[in-house]
Amino acid sequence: MSYVNNLRMFVRVHELGSMSAAARDQRTSPAVASSRIAELEKHLGVRLFNRTTRSLHATESGRIFYDGALKVLEAIEAAEAAVVDATRNPRGTIFVAAPLGLGRRLIAPAVPAFKDAYPDIDVRLRLSDRGIDVIGEGLDLAFHLGRLEDSALKVRQIADCPRVLCAAPAYLARRGTPRDGEALLAEGHDCLNLRFPGAREFQWHLQTPEGVKRYSISGPFESDDGDVLTGWALDGRGIILKPMFEVADHLRSGALVPVATATPPLPVSLSLLTPHRRLRDPKIRLFSDFVATRCRSAIQTEGTP
Template sequence: MSYVNNVKMFVRVYELGSMSAAARDQRTSPAVASARVAEMEKHLGVRLFNRTTRSLHPTESGRLFYEGALKVLDAIDAAEAAVVSATQSPRGTVFVAAPLGIGRRLIAPAVPAFKDAYPQIDVRLRLSDRVIDVAGEGLDVAFHLGILEDSSLKVRVIAECPRVLCAAPDYIARRGMPEDGAALVAGHDCLTLRFPGAKEFQWTLQTPEGPRRFEISGPFESDDGDVLTGWALDGRGVVMKPLFEVAEYLRDGRLQIVAEASPPVPAQLSCLYPHRRFKDPKIRVFVDFMAARCKAEIGAALLPG
């Protein structure tokens, strides 16, 4: 087995705290991951992890070796990136995750054009509105829409995304036009995005006193943002969406903006990736390409229809 591959496996086991998670990250089996770590321990003559049937913890030797191993891998990554940039086009596979709305409207439509521009790079795109564990799921890039909390990942902000509260005309005719967030809470059905870890049952809206969180509720909820848009079009309630996702419905009148006195706080579209991976040319060109496309599409939604 390659010594460098063994070092890479050790680093991922250390970072993820699991042989199986590291194996998924490196796209191999837990048996191979365990064998590579065992070979490292035999070579070094020390135990790198204390193992039980249910847990795995680095030893003091493991912690010391991890610090040095990171520097070695960083140097190798930088050297490989320099050679590839100087001698050949980027190549390989990029593993990407994105929320459903962003993925369907911004990322997926741009993938064929990216493939045309970089024919030696393959894209594996996974769409989900659930919370993604970038490192644990072996991803190279993950797109995120929202107010990003502290992250151990490298973050690139792509664009600010205005959001709107909107409902169908027949819903407004039946239930009245909510003027602000207080009116929404008092007497309207709000369509909520719910999944483990989600916080969209609280909408942060702008008020004269500053941003304020409103506890919203309603009879309909889903873990798919496009389902919420469909319910809104069907007159079932008020939905909060990025403007670019509903711009066409606002232009043709199928949805109308509501609660204009309390517009949502804008969200940021960002991409996240493990620090070392952005040195890989294929990751860098993918992120640059998609960032430019996303900015253009989001900007187009702001233009008058």
């Protein structure tokens, strides 16, 4: 398998343009990655990459070899996948990422149930509201809430999640209940902002009789952790924009109350992102299908405010 491993490393170095990034993707060290490329070059008798201290580029031989190496690896993966499917005993480890609120409420509860159904598959779950580099961080798949920029990843749409603007009764008793987006701004309401590099939630897109309108909101509090915002809202500090599944329990109990109901927010799209070739792995496909089904069911159950 050493030659196959060398091929895998070569393909990832070529695709990522970095020895260290390929090493992370293959969960090994840069030294091992460099050694595997060197072995492959020695075997072929050609240089596959031109290296400097700051850059790495494939040679003409490297570009030619990449196409053939990719076909070999895809054939091997297809054969291995067929064997796993035939035995119906997938095994291994899956590396998964998700936003905090989604991960805690929908993804994390599904992991033990998946493990019960497939005891030979382990799941490593990472939760963060910050942007994640799926390829660079060696992830098998990542759940994403919101609009997607152009991506080289495979995108699987799971569901549209209804959202709600809401606040605690204590805040509304003190500041009043805005009827719509215009009142939200005119009355100077405190909006709790999810903000970090690349975030867009400081602009709320609400549905009005004239169509979708963008409202630039502001407030005294902001965080890069969505659950922190929910805690502040429960404490009467302001108004939050949240997917229904994150605050449904609080709405049912009355701890939070919908506001600006005449101009409800647009739903947010829940997607699953994977490197193109990862979905051919049966264990990843099984996990994707399993969790996607549970997510859709949970989102549909919560309904609308």
